[in-house]
Amino acid sequence: MHGLNMTTTTLISQLEALFRRVEAMRDKIQTAQIRPAKSQLEKFETLAIKLTEAATKVSEEIRALTNAHTKRPSEQGSNLVSQAQSSRESVANGQLNLAILRRNLTLIFEGPKDSALDSSQIKARKKVIRERCKTICGLDPDTVLMWAVAFAPTVWTAGTMSTDTFDYLVEELDSEESHTWPSDMYKVLHTLGAEEPLRGCNAYHDFVKAIDDRAVSPSNSGRPRKRMRAEDREEVLYLKFRGLLSFLQQHEASGSDLKMICPWGGVPVPFIDVNLESSLGLSGRLEFTLQSSKALIRHILASSAATAEVSH
Template sequence: MIETLRHGKLQPTQEEYKALEAASLKLAKSATNFSEEVQALGKRRTETVYMEGRKLLSTAESTRHGLITSSRLKNRATFIRNIQLLFGGPKESKLDSAAIKARKRLTRERCEQIRSLGTDGMTLWAAAFAPSQWEANLLPKPTFEYVLEFLELQGTQLWPSEIYDILTSLGEEEPLQNSPKFQEYLNAVDTPSNQQGKLAPERKRRRVEGVHPSDDQSRGASRSDLAAEIPKHRHTLKHR
């Protein structure tokens, strides 16, 4: 195309010339965007970012596996602090310096990014990483974004009853009691029958409790009936 324009004996009309000019501008913009994306990809894939990112992803996977096999949180305090931070943000003070204000602003931005992982992704993040591991002044942005990009869950998750109990308690107390975003998250976590793919784990839970799905007289129960099974599941796990 370029050779044709350079050496060809083209005699475009005024309208054709305008169309070519518009196309060239669009192509130039696309080339610039492509170049920027390639450069951004390179930054995300530097050796240091890759190594540190893989370590954090390995921690997340180990945490997920531990939650499934042991049915308990390894660090309850970390999970609680993370949930409070993710939905409440860092506390502000009139005495904060400009540097501290800037750091807290970046932390709030990261909280929003972590919430964008969705219900299960956010739950796993809160269980896996202490706030000191991911706050803006401690974890470099490229590494943080790498972990966000590659944190994966195979399907939806049915978390240990301890997690449901903690979240329910947090939802009944300040400051999260009046947080619409937290209440939305709580509803999604606490009602597995409302999440796509949760019905199969719901049946698995009944088998754990000694009830086979074929013996369940309420297989056609409404969503609210399915959700009502959760407290019984929690009670069973607590007394194991």
């Protein structure tokens, strides 16, 4: 590796020196007070053509070198892509490393915590980590989740993974085909969102909502996706409803009337859009529209402490 770096440095130095010589030669020709003979002019033209051809070839070789470097995955990058794909399959088979998922999501959406005792080196490292977290947050929600289940934070944070490998991994994983996660994953995501430190993180809740939306409505994403199973849709809906009851209890609104408008024959949706502030503030009555089956409605009502008026 050391020898390769020395060779690259030498080539760059030689190219810089050549450029300076060509620049100097141009200035000399511009200022030279000469009257070349016809044969000498022809020689000038021949050399100028050869110089242009050589410069073009050098430029093409450098461009090819750049493209090869950009497209060529490192061994580490290829292994990490395989690891991510394997982890996704493991989660589908019920093998989820909850500790890694929690640590990753907390770091990705909250960023590293600063300390007054941080050295300049640690501050620089945390700055890079913060930038990587921002990059990951900007990826497709499915990619964010895939990243969070696949790699421990120690794998992808600064100082461990090179920038080239990180960029390669981001590009490769974000082009992966999307898929539906098992119902347990949705439970975990909502549970983490109800606890510190993610409870007050708007970016995290937007991420979970995007995962929920896509689980039932594949059209919300331009990426290919398998449709969610009916039992998983009901599981997500039930979980969201319980979360809503928990919110009402926390805000001392559990005694409010709850009106559910249920058109029959619809498909279960995984989220409930309400304006809690206006609904509770104006009348103390919470109204929302829920498309589901009678069996699911009975299951939800039987499992909750809330009273409900069902309209149909």
